Amino acid sequence: MADRRARPRAGLTRERVLDAALDFADRHGVAALSMRKLGAELDVEAMTLYHYVPNKDALFEAMVDRLVQSLARVEPGDGEDWSAWLIRLGGAFRDALLAHPGALPVLATRPVTSGPSVELVESALRYLGRAGFEPPRALDVLNAVMTFVLGHALAEAGSPPGADESEVDSLANVDGADFPLLALALSAGPRHAERFAFALGTLVRGFATARSR
Amino acid sequence: MADRRARPRAGLTRERVLDAALDFADRHGVAALSMRKLGAELDVEAMTLYHYVPNKDALFEAMVDRLVQSLARVEPGDGEDWSAWLIRLGGAFRDALLAHPGALPVLATRPVTSGPSVELVESALRYLGRAGFEPPRALDVLNAVMTFVLGHALAEAGSPPGADESEVDSLANVDGADFPLLALALSAGPRHAERFAFALGTLVRGFATARSR
């Protein structure tokens, strides 16, 4: 009658396994994620997890899918301009990636190939086509945006947790005497968001000339 | 007097260890790289490697450094325009990354923090400053280019070797009936190089408006 456990173990499910994995990755880094430790997090032995996930690689894949699927809801609003939509898409992707920085190395290392992501690309091509981009060009545009966002997120998330504490945000403590310009450039603080907006805006604006009509 | 081994084992050195590691990573993927296997590649026991590298992580770091350092030679030519130089820098970075796609996951996952890379950034800021970019803006520009190139290289290199053969170049075999636009966009072939040039050119061109003079 009393609760079975301090940790809410009741009703283990694939969702909960994935959540725990993402959470663990965010707190300790993917490198530290082992089936045994993940099991311990859920008050379960390692082998139990194999009932919800065929193997560790599939678990990684599922984590990635989870992140990518959050993009499905970024559809163009009524009368929304293609460039505004692209910027919104890029921003949503960035948010999704930074929501779980621990999973980033996994996503970056793996070709995103899941069914839903292909549908995403197709509908993006549809929107861009409507805005006057031929399919190949539209794919170029989409590719440029997504790869840029991925690269930026990687840089922004920086080292995964568990890395050497001493050099966290490595560039933050450069010697102003040896590297005056860099020190000056960094004196304004991180500015990740502005940096991102600046670059994405520049990129998207430039695509205007690539439309066929 | 005769040669000691078929494999050129004579004179093991840190350089040779790094070369072998990069080579192995390219052929089988970093995931498959273990100290024992790398040792075997050099006709040596695993522990021998620890004489040249303090641990596996340092080996990865050294591999990354090797790639990054090849950028040191990309200095602006006489009278070379800043945008041309930026494009050349981006291209060189791409080349360096794609020269060892196996090492890409390592580089992407790790904050590039080595001494030489900081010097690289400083000198890049110097060039861009000469071209009229204030240091913070110059860093934004540089960051945008580098992150884009990294993201693009990741996408281009695709899955590391050793991944599931069936879905290599996953997007290449989409169903034209279900995803007509994507199929159409892909019918032109990979076009990685053009895609890269298109996006990098667009990005760099857009930076022109961010100069202060």
Next chain:
DNA sequence: CTTCCTTTTCTTACATTGTAAGAGTAGTGG
């Protein structure tokens, strides 16, 4: 309740990994 069946969990076991500790070996200078 008992019996059977399915779903979920655990126990054991093994090959592979990174690497600590230290022992062997080779070559070099005295």
Next chain:
DNA sequence: CCACTACTCTTACAATGTAAGAAAAGGAAG
């Protein structure tokens, strides 16, 4: 010959992914 340094190997251990199958926990049917 000795001592010393540079290099390599042997052995060992803890941690990992996961195969094989035993145990437990429900639930449905009698």
